[in-house]
Amino acid sequence: MRLTWWKILAIVLLIYTVIAGFLTAVPELNVLHQTIRNLYFHVPMWFAMTLLLSTSAYFSVKYLRTQQAIYDYYAVESVKMGVVLGILGFITGMIWGNYTWNHPLPPDPKIYGAAVSMLIYFAYLILRGSFQNIEQKSKVSAIYNIFAFATFIPLIFILPRFADSLHPGNGGNPGFNAYDLNNHMRLIFYPAILGWFLLSWWIVTLKVRIRKIQNTLQEMHN
């Protein structure tokens, strides 16, 4: 068991998020009421997913430069974990929207951007599955990953701001700053992002270690 400082930090931050997220006072706003506490769970998952996908793009670039398999492992496992977070974020967003916007999937640019980004990364996983040769698989998927990330950022962050959106901070709505009337929510929001990212990174490192073991076992049998 590799007991590192950041694993312990992940546990501490997430337990802090859960306890403080429910017990501290939040601004009483009209449509949201207590669901504004979702800001500690739904939103940090999306932020953690963005961080994970950016690290995945970084490892894809590293793989293309050095051709070392370990970077390919990190790239693919980061995308897999990012996709898991994205699906969870999508479902929790639908639940939240169903009771605040009165519709689980309204015609909203950010939701469309998120859905298209999910499809792009699903296609990445399918692309990997279509290759037999490991080196070809790694190279082509690394190139695709970089393009996928370059498309993901505008879809999620830039385009929704120009369109009429329901999401806070986009399309003429006041941003998160308008909700956080006395800055107390930031005290839990930022640690929550870090906690979710560290938890996801723990899972990614575990899966990479398992891949390395499988690789070594395969080499031993050959």
Added chain:
Amino acid sequence: MKKSIAFILFFLLFIQNTQAQTVNTTQVEEHSFYNLFTSQGMIYVVVLVLTVILLGIFTYLFYIDKKVAKMEKQLKNHSLDQHKA
């Protein structure tokens, strides 16, 4: 492990059942667990449930991490033995 989870769940059931009865204030103490958990709209029950879920996930992660570390150690020893031989 399973016994402690069962105990906690049983404890929560107990809280929900007694909520229906009228509480005799002379018998219930001022600062009991029951009073704490049923105050503030029973939010503490939610906090406890989520903390238990989180701790369960972390326990599972620790378990997998230990297993993977053991496999890595076995492989390292195996390859060292092979080099020695």
